[in-house]
Amino acid sequence: MMKQKFFILLCVLFTIVSAFLSSTLGAMEIQWKELLSFGSIESKVFFEIRIPRILLGILVGGSLAWSGALAQGLFRNPIVDPGLIGITAGCSLFAAIAIVLGSSIPLLHSIWSVVLFSFIGGILSCLIIFFFAKSKGKTDIESILLSGIAVNAICFSAIGILSYIASEAQLRNLSIWNMGSLGGASWTLIKSFSFFYLFPLVASPFLASQLNVLILGEREANHLGIHIEFLKTLLIVLIGISVGSCISIVGNIGFIGLAVPHIVRMVIGQNYKYLLYASYFLGGGLLCFADAICRVIIAPSEIPVGIVTALLGAPFFMNLILKRKQHI
Numbered sequence: 001m002m003k004q005k006f007f008i009l010l011c012v013l014f015t016i017v018s019a020f021l022s023s024t025l026g027a028m029e030i031q032w033k034e035l036l037s038f039g040s041i042e043s044k045v046f047f048e049i050r051i052p053r054i055l056l057g058i059l060v061g062g063s064l065a066w067s068g069a070l071a072q073g074l075f076r077n078p079i080v081d082p083g084l085i086g087i088t089a090g091c092s093l094f095a096a097i098a099i100v101l102g103s104s105i106p107l108l109h110s111i112w113s114v115v116l117f118s119f120i121g122g123i124l125s126c127l128i129i130f131f132f133a134k135s136k137g138k139t140d141i142e143s144i145l146l147s148g149i150a151v152n153a154i155c156f157s158a159i160g161i162l163s164y165i166a167s168e169a170q171l172r173n174l175s176i177w178n179m180g181s182l183g184g185a186s187w188t189l190i191k192s193f194s195f196f197y198l199f200p201l202v203a204s205p206f207l208a209s210q211l212n213v214l215i216l217g218e219r220e221a222n223h224l225g226i227h228i229e230f231l232k233t234l235l236i237v238l239i240g241i242s243v244g245s246c247i248s249i250v251g252n253i254g255f256i257g258l259a260v261p262h263i264v265r266m267v268i269g270q271n272y273k274y275l276l277y278a279s280y281f282l283g284g285g286l287l288c289f290a291d292a293i294c295r296v297i298i299a300p301s302e303i304p305v306g307i308v309t310a311l312l313g314a315p316f317f318m319n320l321i322l323k324r325k326q327h328i
Contacts, residue, residue, distance in 0.1 A: 004274035011278050015285030019054050022292035053185040057291045058284035059197035060246045065283020066200040067242045068257030073211040074235045081258040082243045086129055086151030087122045091247035093155040094121025100162045100170050115248050122244025125151050139232045180253040180306030182291050196245035204276040211272040253306045255313025256283050
């Protein structure tokens with residue numbers, strides 16, 4: 001128990017350090033004494049651009065990692081990603097529709113329209129998957145995975161068509177969105193979606209014990225008094241809302257939902273009482289750290305944060321494969 005609590009504390013400290021580093025890095029060098037002068041350019045950049053961006057990175061990274069932990073618990077597989085369910089693809093498709101066809105569709109011409117439309121797409125794909133996975137009052141896990149694969153294929157095919165007909169400006173916006181970025185962070189976005197990002201911290205204590213029992217298998221969990229169908233439905237809905245709210249704002253950010261819960265599980269084990277919180281804080285700190293990197297590599301320009309998270313995550317899994325080969 002002490003090991004798990006200590007690791008959570010380390011994750012919190014990592015998030016704090018990442019936030020501090022991110023606040024000091026950027027195209028403009030911040031003089032700390034200038035922050036006391038609220039009318040200065042430095043104070044405006046710090047409080048209106050960097051702080052919202054840092055908070056959004058922590059909240060989104062935490063929510064994606066938390067969703068990944070739920071997905072891995074739902075499928076009872078430590079290498080499952082929320083993207084396999086098709087929610088990410090649904091968000092991406094609806095965002096692409098708003099970006100490419102927004103000028104010809106009423107009410108889809110603003111950035112807020114892209115965010116809201118993308119969020120609706122994620123929820124809609126979640127409902128479609130749930131509809132196909134439901135049979136005779138039961139939710140089949142394999143059907144969820146197969147439905148997710150089908151939704152992914154359809155959505156990415158449609159995105160390919162939209163990319164083909166898009167103008168150069170639209171194609172660039174679509175490419176940037178698909179690679180993920182925290183550049184659109186603002187206090188308005190954080191206030192509007194903060195409930196979805198903070199909800200994981202509130203819901204975790206109520207889900208942890210049931211997920212711990214679900215690890216044993218559906219039949220065993222049912223014998224132990226867990227309402228399996230309600231739990232699976234709840235997990236799908238929570239993953240859909242959490243991932244949908246994240247992807248709709250920052251675009252596609254890979255590896256956070258896959259790698260972070262897997263790393264946490266390797267360090268502190270399967271107990272979801274600690275795994276959910278550790279995943280949230282480690283995911284938030286990692287995305288904040290990755291965003292800081294993407295702003296200094298080619299400063300004053302920046303690269304999409306999704307590229308950095310992929311570069312950070314890929315070596316981890318390659319190392320994991322090599323370790324598994326040594327034990328075979």
